[in-house]
Amino acid sequence: DIVLTQSPATLSLSPGERATLSCRASQSVSSYLAWYQQKPGQAPRLLIYDASNRATGIPARFSGSGSGTDFTLTISSLEPEDFAVYYCQQCSNWPQTFGPGTKVDIK
Amino acid sequence: EVQLVESGGGLVQPGGSLRLSCAASGIPFSTFSINWVRQAPGKGLEWISYISGSSGTIHYAESVRGRFTISRDNAKNSLYLQMNSLRAEDTAIYYCARNSLGTYYYGMDVWGQGTTVTVSS
Numbered sequence: 364d365i366v367l368t369q370s371p372a373t374l375s376l377s378p379g380e381r382a383t384l385s386c387r388a389s390q391s392v393s394s395y396l397a398w399y400q401q402k403p404g405q406a407p408r409l410l411i412y413d414a415s416n417r418a419t420g421i422p423a424r425f426s427g428s429g430s431g432t433d434f435t436l437t438i439s440s441l442e443p444e445d446f447a448v449y450y451c452q453q454c455s456n457w458p459q460t461f462g463p464g465t466k467v468d469i470k
Numbered sequence: 471e472v473q474l475v476e477s478g479g480g481l482v483q484p485g486g487s488l489r490l491s492c493a494a495s496g497i498p499f500s501t502f503s504i505n506w507v508r509q510a511p512g513k514g515l516e517w518i519s520y521i522s523g524s525s526g527t528i529h530y531a532e533s534v535r536g537r538f539t540i541s542r543d544n545a546k547n548s549l550y551l552q553m554n555s556l557r558a559e560d561t562a563i564y565y566c567a568r569n570s571l572g573t574y575y576y577g578m579d580v581w582g583q584g585t586t587v588t589v590s591s
Binding site: 364395397399401406407408409412413416418419450452454455457458459460461462463464 | 505507514515516517520529530531532565567570571574575576577578579581582583584
């Protein structure tokens with residue numbers, strides 16, 4: 364199985380700051396990586412698919428990059444509603460797997 | 471707009487069985503592939519099963535293979551997960567989630583609200 368490692372585990376930032384989240388795969392997943400946001404008590408929301416494509420309705424402050432084994436989710440300027448847990452998911456191989464998540468909390 | 475609504479969760483004893491359902495509305499159900507994803511209390515997300523639109527392709531996570539069975543009834547716009555030989559570690563919120571843009575390569579763009587399964591004596 365492909366193992367995804369996310370770093371950091373927790374990111375403490377203030378509104379308006381830039382957030383950079385990392386996801387590393389144990390083997391190449393090409394560009395088939397997705398990012399999700401999850402808030403307490405809610406289902407996950409797809410932010411980015413195919414490494415760099417924003418899903419429908421996702422604000423432009425969210426961007427994704429990378430290919431192969433190293434990927435980044437960037438939030439250019441944090442809004443209050445962006446404080447949440449973020450997961451990456453590899454969609455390349457079965458079984459599809461998720462990373463352990465990065466919690467972005469308010470500093 | 472596609473909506474997914476799960477049901478069927480509850481409290482079950484270890485070794486017991488449960489059948490989850492996911493009802494879809496908004497677009498023809500047969501046009502998309504769909505998954506079950508679960509989340510144990512306070513933990514991360516775990517993909518557990520996938521089924522294509524025609525039911526021709528099915529995949530399972532190793533943790534549930536041989537115990538869980540995914541199926542769908544396109545005429546009823548419904549997805550199912552038959553869970554047998556349940557264990558305490560199956561305790562989780564279970565979500566159904568549609569694949570984005572018609573392919574499993576692009577993640578899951580529509581999620582239900584989840585149904586809670588608790589396995590305990």
